Amino acid sequence: MCLAVPGKILETEERDGLRIAKVQFGGITRQAFLTFLPEAAIGDYVMVHVGFAISRVDAAEAARTYRLLESVGLLEGEQAGGE
Amino acid sequence: MLTLTCPVPLAAGDRVLLGHGSGGKLSADLIRDVILPAFHNPVLARLDDQAIVNINGLRLAFTTDTFVVKPLFFPGGDIGSLAVHGTINDLAMGGAQPLFLSAAFIIEEGFAMEELRRVVESLQRAAADAGVQVVTGDTKVVEKGSGDGMFINTSGLGLVANGMVLSAGQARPGDRVLLSGPIGDHGIAILARREGLEFEGALESDSAPLHTLVAAMLATGAAIRCLRDPTRGGVSSTLNEFAVQAQVGIEIDERAIPVHEAVKGACELLGLDPLYVANEGKLVAIVAPADAGRVLAAMRQHPLGQEAQMIGTVTAAHPRLVTMRTLVGPTRIVDLLAGDQLPRIC
Amino acid sequence: MKYIDEYRDERLVHSLAAQIARRATRPWNLMEICGGQTHTIMRYGLDELLPAGIRLVHGPGCPVCVTPLETVDKAIEIASRPGLIFVSYGDMLRVPGSRLDLFRVKAAGGDVRIVYSPMEAVKLARAHPDRPVVFFGIGFETTAPANAMAVWEARRQGLENFSMLISHVLVPPAIRLLLGSPRNVVQGFIAPGHVCTVMGYRDYVALCRDFYVPMVVGGFEPADLLEAVRMLVAQLEDGRAEVENQYVRSVSYEGNLPAQRIMESVFEVCDRKWRGIGVIPRSGLRLRPEYAAHNAEQVFAVGEISAEEPAECISAEVLQGLKRPTDCPAFGRACTPENPMGAPMVSAEGACAAYYHYRRHSVAEAGVC
Numbered sequence: 001m002c003l004a005v006p007g008k009i010l011e012t013e014e015r016d017g018l019r020i021a022k023v024q025f026g027g028i029t030r031q032a033f034l035t036f037l038p039e040a041a042i043g044d045y046v047m048v049h050v051g052f053a054i055s056r057v058d059a060a061e062a063a064r065t066y067r068l069l070e071s072v073g074l075l076e077g078e079q080a081g082g083e
Numbered sequence: 084m085l086t087l088t089c090p091v092p093l094a095a096g097d098r099v100l101l102g103h104g105s106g107g108k109l110s111a112d113l114i115r116d117v118i119l120p121a122f123h124n125p126v127l128a129r130l131d132d133q134a135i136v137n138i139n140g141l142r143l144a145f146t147t148d149t150f151v152v153k154p155l156f157f158p159g160g161d162i163g164s165l166a167v168h169g170t171i172n173d174l175a176m177g178g179a180q181p182l183f184l185s186a187a188f189i190i191e192e193g194f195a196m197e198e199l200r201r202v203v204e205s206l207q208r209a210a211a212d213a214g215v216q217v218v219t220g221d222t223k224v225v226e227k228g229s230g231d232g233m234f235i236n237t238s239g240l241g242l243v244a245n246g247m248v249l250s251a252g253q254a255r256p257g258d259r260v261l262l263s264g265p266i267g268d269h270g271i272a273i274l275a276r277r278e279g280l281e282f283e284g285a286l287e288s289d290s291a292p293l294h295t296l297v298a299a300m301l302a303t304g305a306a307i308r309c310l311r312d313p314t315r316g317g318v319s320s321t322l323n324e325f326a327v328q329a330q331v332g333i334e335i336d337e338r339a340i341p342v343h344e345a346v347k348g349a350c351e352l353l354g355l356d357p358l359y360v361a362n363e364g365k366l367v368a369i370v371a372p373a374d375a376g377r378v379l380a381a382m383r384q385h386p387l388g389q390e391a392q393m394i395g396t397v398t399a400a401h402p403r404l405v406t407m408r409t410l411v412g413p414t415r416i417v418d419l420l421a422g423d424q425l426p427r428i429c
Numbered sequence: 430m431k432y433i434d435e436y437r438d439e440r441l442v443h444s445l446a447a448q449i450a451r452r453a454t455r456p457w458n459l460m461e462i463c464g465g466q467t468h469t470i471m472r473y474g475l476d477e478l479l480p481a482g483i484r485l486v487h488g489p490g491c492p493v494c495v496t497p498l499e500t501v502d503k504a505i506e507i508a509s510r511p512g513l514i515f516v517s518y519g520d521m522l523r524v525p526g527s528r529l530d531l532f533r534v535k536a537a538g539g540d541v542r543i544v545y546s547p548m549e550a551v552k553l554a555r556a557h558p559d560r561p562v563v564f565f566g567i568g569f570e571t572t573a574p575a576n577a578m579a580v581w582e583a584r585r586q587g588l589e590n591f592s593m594l595i596s597h598v599l600v601p602p603a604i605r606l607l608l609g610s611p612r613n614v615v616q617g618f619i620a621p622g623h624v625c626t627v628m629g630y631r632d633y634v635a636l637c638r639d640f641y642v643p644m645v646v647g648g649f650e651p652a653d654l655l656e657a658v659r660m661l662v663a664q665l666e667d668g669r670a671e672v673e674n675q676y677v678r679s680v681s682y683e684g685n686l687p688a689q690r691i692m693e694s695v696f697e698v699c700d701r702k703w704r705g706i707g708v709i710p711r712s713g714l715r716l717r718p719e720y721a722a723h724n725a726e727q728v729f730a731v732g733e734i735s736a737e738e739p740a741e742c743i744s745a746e747v748l749q750g751l752k753r754p755t756d757c758p759a760f761g762r763a764c765t766p767e768n769p770m771g772a773p774m775v776s777a778e779g780a781c782a783a784y785y786h787y788r789r790h791s792v793a794e795a796g797v798c
Binding site: 002003004005006008018025026033035036037038045047049050051052054055057058061062065066069070072 | 430431432433435441444445448463465518545546547548549568569571572574575578582621622623624626627649652656677678679680681685687688691
Binding site: 100101102108109278344347348351353409410411412413414415416426427 | 491
């Protein structure tokens with residue numbers, strides 16, 4: 001369950017007392033509520049589920065773990081004699 | 084404490100559902116169970132997008148289509164231009180040169196005259212640009228509440244050259260499957276207008292008349308088995324129809340399928356698969372293997388085929404099933420959906 | 430698309446599969462809870478990339494499928510009332526009740542609308558003050574904060590015509606039930622990454638400790654799931670049982686506190702019946718009494734609908750991972766997505782539907798259907 005998609009915050013505004021962002025997903029944008037992420041700011045990537053941002057992607061952490069994934073993969077490739 | 088439970092399966096319905104119009108399994112069932120039994124003739128039974136009939140040695144292609152799109156006006160077109168393109172394309176998929184159209188309007192009482200004018204002008208412009216004449220038509224007005232704004236039916240007549248036979252039944256193992264360009268533009272443009280998605284750059288319906296692209300492909304002299312435009316139900320429906328009609332299997336490669344970034348973003352957000360989203364300016368062709376490269380090159384020379392790709396092969400394995408090699412390697416089925424694809428939260 | 434495409438990289442996926450193959454020395458049964466994870470596995474064929482002994486069992490992680498029959502019947506009853514606007518996520522429209530589904534209610538003239546976000550239902554209520562607007566609030570913990578916000582906002586705006594039919598389910602009690610069953614075969618869990626994005630993974634620590642079963646919070650892309658499997662296999666081979674977090678880019682131990690706070694203020698925990706399983710104590714959420722005016726069950730006095738579900742299919746065993754969909758004699762024959770007999774065939778995330786939708790050809794070749 002729980003389809004949540006990562007998108008980049010392009011703009012934020014306050015409307016009727018609620019904080020809303022314009023979020024970019026690939027080639028489209030859609031609005032999402034920032035009610036649960038008071039510290040989210042323009043340029044941040046957030047996971048959006050049913051129109052609400054539920055987490056902020058920790059860019060540094062994501063990059064670090066991805067590099068780790070890749071590097072073990074490279075090692076794996078060497079050990080297996082390349083793929 | 085744990086109990087085994089299951090619901091009683093729902094009986095086959097006594098009402099027509101929206102899903103019966105979606106181009107998927109329910110539509111196929113409706114045609115098979117209700118429509119076809121009423122009309123017995125070999126032309127209809129072929130279930131091609133157009134009927135090719137012989138009148139005193141002249142081969143005429145004849146087709147009809149009704150347009151119920153909502154919203155009536157969308158990025159890249161409107162119900163008027165769509166009504167022209169859709170019917171021209173049905174003729175073109177039979178290899179016909181489209182010549183004449185009829186246009187019948189069913190308009191809801193209270194519809195704005197200004198909007199009617201816009202639709203009519205758009206329809207006329209689309210026909211003129213395609214070199215086709217609207218020669219007859221009809222107009223009806225229905226009571227408020229009965230019509231959803233406007234419906235348009237267009238029927239089309241075209242000429243088919245002698246010896247030209249395009250039919251799904253001709254597909255055979257080894258043939259290549261070609262796709263003329265990125266998929267999902269029309270369906271997503273429509274959905275976006277309804278859902279309030281905004282786009283960076285212009286994502287529009289791909290609504291377009293394909294007859295000159297088809298003519299360029301046929302002019303290569305290649306052995307083209309069949310053509311079809313993947314409208315409602317998407318590329319998946321078209322491929323499944325081919326597989327069933329030809330009693331063959333089809334294998335496609337996910338890596339080869341072009342999708343615009345905006346369409347991809349919208350599909351990810353809504354949990355939709357582009358393979359099931361409607362197109363209105365694309366075609367799928369099945370071509371003999373030796374000729375596939377040539378046809379692809381000809382397509383890429385044409386403005387409507389610049390991003391054409393070879394996406395798969397016809398196979399003797401798993402007849403009537405379409406499979407896809409996924410992005411990461413393994414193969415899965417590309418199934419025919421029951422009804423419309425629904426946005427999901429799960 | 431950033432944070433999606435790089436996790437679908439073919440070479441990365443294959444290298445992870447190779448790492449798993451090198452680490453696994455014995456067969457292991459692993460369960461992914463979340464329907465979205467099941468969907469990724471089936472849609473990309475990830476289970477085919479795993480070594481033969483590593484078996485992925487699909488858990489009851491589809492809130493659509495496990496919505497109790499009685500609730501679906503209540504929804505249908507409410508949606509059938511003239512003048513009322515019934516609003517739902519798309520997933521629920523095809524779920525069969527005892528006699529009908531919401532699609533058929535729509536066909537018969539009911540005003541049933543699909544939305545992507547519950548706030549659109551609030552907007553509808555504001556736009557149509559003279560008509561009752563009822564939102565079908567289903568889902569796991571991931572969706573609960575959004576559904577809670579909708580009710581909270583409706584109340585704040587004084588939208589008396591807005592109410593919600595709630596059927597929320599919680600994941601940890603279901604895992605506790607599965608692990609506590611004497612027939613449990615699951616040795617490691619992939620915990621649901623978006624549920625944990627909201628709730629954190631504190632609850633899973635207790636489960637892990639009580640049952641000594643390794644758990645890894647996993648994401649939803651192919652590389653996420655394979656990495657989670659790799660981490661589980663490593664724990665199992667080492668004889669460890671810990672809670673680890675694979676989905677670091679979205680999940681933290683604490684989770685999203687503002688989201689938890691809104692859930693807390695609008696909902697309270699209750700017992701909940703899971704379709705195909707039965708009642709799991711304290712496994713659901715319902716509206717707090719102070720929101721009674723926006724509680725569709727009370728506003729419409731639907732009462733207790735009792736629904737008969739003849740025991741004919743093996744849903745419960747599939748949902749616990751004791752049997753595969755293909756073990757069921759009805760699979761692909763009497764039971765198909767168009768005519769589902771049980772919860773796991775109902776929505777595309779259900780194990781049976783996913784098998785049918787994506788994997789029928791290998792099943793056919795194996796001569797099962």
